[in-house]
Amino acid sequence: MTPFATQHIIEVCYLVATALFILSLKWLSAPSTARRGVWAGELGMVLAIGGTLLHHGIIEYQWILIALVLGTIIGVPLGLVQMTAVPQRTALSHACGALCVTLVGTAEFYLRAPNVPPFMMAVLCLEVILGSLTITGSLMASGKLQEILPQRPITYRGQNFVNLSLLGIAIVLAVFLVLNPGHKALFPLIVFIPLVFGVMMIIPIGGADMPTVISLLNSYAGLSAAAMGFVLDSKLLIIAGALDGSSGFILSVIMSKAMNRSFSNVLFGAFGQVQVSTATAKEERTVRSATAEEASTILAAANTVVIVPGYGMAVAQAQHKVRELFDALTKRGVDVKFGIHPVAGRMPGHMNVLLAEADIPYDRLLDMDSINPDFPQTDVALIIGANDVTNPAARTDQASPIYGMPILDVDKARTVMVIKRSMNPGFAGIANPLYYLDKTLMLFGDAKGFVGDIVRELTGGGH
Amino acid sequence: MTFDLINSLYVFMLAGFIGFEVIRRVSPLLHTPLMSLTNALDAIAVVGAIVIAGEAKTTFSTVLGAIAIVAAMSNVVGGFLITDRMLRMFKATKTKKS
Numbered sequence: 224m225t226p227f228a229t230q231h232i233i234e235v236c237y238l239v240a241t242a243l244f245i246l247s248l249k250w251l252s253a254p255s256t257a258r259r260g261v262w263a264g265e266l267g268m269v270l271a272i273g274g275t276l277l278h279h280g281i282i283e284y285q286w287i288l289i290a291l292v293l294g295t296i297i298g299v300p301l302g303l304v305q306m307t308a309v310p311q312r313t314a315l316s317h318a319c320g321a322l323c324v325t326l327v328g329t330a331e332f333y334l335r336a337p338n339v340p341p342f343m344m345a346v347l348c349l350e351v352i353l354g355s356l357t358i359t360g361s362l363m364a365s366g367k368l369q370e371i372l373p374q375r376p377i378t379y380r381g382q383n384f385v386n387l388s389l390l391g392i393a394i395v396l397a398v399f400l401v402l403n404p405g406h407k408a409l410f411p412l413i414v415f416i417p418l419v420f421g422v423m424m425i426i427p428i429g430g431a432d433m434p435t436v437i438s439l440l441n442s443y444a445g446l447s448a449a450a451m452g453f454v455l456d457s458k459l460l461i462i463a464g465a466l467d468g469s470s471g472f473i474l475s476v477i478m479s480k481a482m483n484r485s486f487s488n489v490l491f492g493a494f495g496q497v498q499v500s501t502a503t504a505k506e507e508r509t510v511r512s513a514t515a516e517e518a519s520t521i522l523a524a525a526n527t528v529v530i531v532p533g534y535g536m537a538v539a540q541a542q543h544k545v546r547e548l549f550d551a552l553t554k555r556g557v558d559v560k561f562g563i564h565p566v567a568g569r570m571p572g573h574m575n576v577l578l579a580e581a582d583i584p585y586d587r588l589l590d591m592d593s594i595n596p597d598f599p600q601t602d603v604a605l606i607i608g609a610n611d612v613t614n615p616a617a618r619t620d621q622a623s624p625i626y627g628m629p630i631l632d633v634d635k636a637r638t639v640m641v642i643k644r645s646m647n648p649g650f651a652g653i654a655n656p657l658y659y660l661d662k663t664l665m666l667f668g669d670a671k672g673f674v675g676d677i678v679r680e681l682t683g684g685g686h
Numbered sequence: 687m688t689f690d691l692i693n694s695l696y697v698f699m700l701a702g703f704i705g706f707e708v709i710r711r712v713s714p715l716l717h718t719p720l721m722s723l724t725n726a727l728d729a730i731a732v733v734g735a736i737v738i739a740g741e742a743k744t745t746f747s748t749v750l751g752a753i754a755i756v757a758a759m760s761n762v763v764g765g766f767l768i769t770d771r772m773l774r775m776f777k778a779t780k781t782k783k784s
Contacts, residue, residue: 614696
């Protein structure tokens, strides 16, 4: 075949792959068509890779095949991780994607420099800067989520100044390189400084901010891939990168709205300010606690129950016990629903995946806007491992650091039950007045154990 | 050159709008699979890496290209695999016929 004809075949493969990618995301919009979306994506990927292998410029196949096989061998275990490990796996895959983009960008630079037109150099620098900071940022996030690194946010004076200066230096160097493409020695710095910035950016970030950060890193990874598409003049890459970039962007906007953060706050990665512990006067307020037996009696007598899961449920791996509770109550004719806050857990949609894993039908999982009008008619709101997303101070107390954050209105239910280890305030160190309400019962204990006890009372007791 | 650039910018802009409109419709229920799927699709960067590694212009570019293929390919395989596993778990309430 002539190179010309081959080029046409490749272009058609890419065109079809692009269409399949868009359909893939379109079909993902509803659970009923979502799996078709995955198949469309897979087919598109096979076409794109197959077409690329026909590329006339390729003279050496040996390394490509070894690398493809090696990547597959690494990819399979990454695709088979436990559902509770999905947030750290996702962060890790952002790092892998960014690594690919950065390495290709680096190779392109040394192949082309100094004959790089200014715009191309600017895009190349953008690709490498976004790529590098995403590599280390994602690795840090993954390490924090896997609890290899300390989860507590580490802050120091002038942190934002240091971070923004690092980024600023990288950008200034990039601009200089655009104007003087001969200074090849600057390029390693343009890779290295954002690598450091990526680490520094994640240091002040704690667990509760992870959903926003993961989405943001997702967006960066997509944008760097789109930049790579500009450099290689590949429409397929530009489109795939733009889709990924906008997906990450939309998710970070949703997450930041759900935490009542301004958008610039998200863009500049200036997280962690909320941790300034508000020295609230420790009033001696009484809480009412209850045993599993008492809780099960109330639950059994209820008509409607809304369960509000949070990260604590994931940590305790309590989702299967929660399913047993769901079954036991449903069998007794109780209407059980789940109220899920957008930032519950450590990544967007985290709770839904865990509950779906435990075989809870997805039509029982309602998002914040759908469930909130139901709370006034709800007999029992059962909170498992969630804290700040249920804090009524966000609605009423203007002095509270989370004032204005949209919350689940659990306090409007007739009875509130909170499964919690102790009275220690949550991650953000913010007191939750919900616990002191007359209608609130505190169920002290481990989420998995306590839910298990309630289930035993409901099923075994018989009285 | 500049003509290509303008074309590419149009493509980027249109793809951004399509992405925004399509992804806005994804149910919050599926936000985790959405992220893992877009990650897998984003690993299409592997095509750039394949060309770099295959052209074998310098040892340096070949090595970087090969490592890039490994990184991207692990995302392709792992990303699709885990997305499909997650989506298989989402089941609706079984309607009892009695």
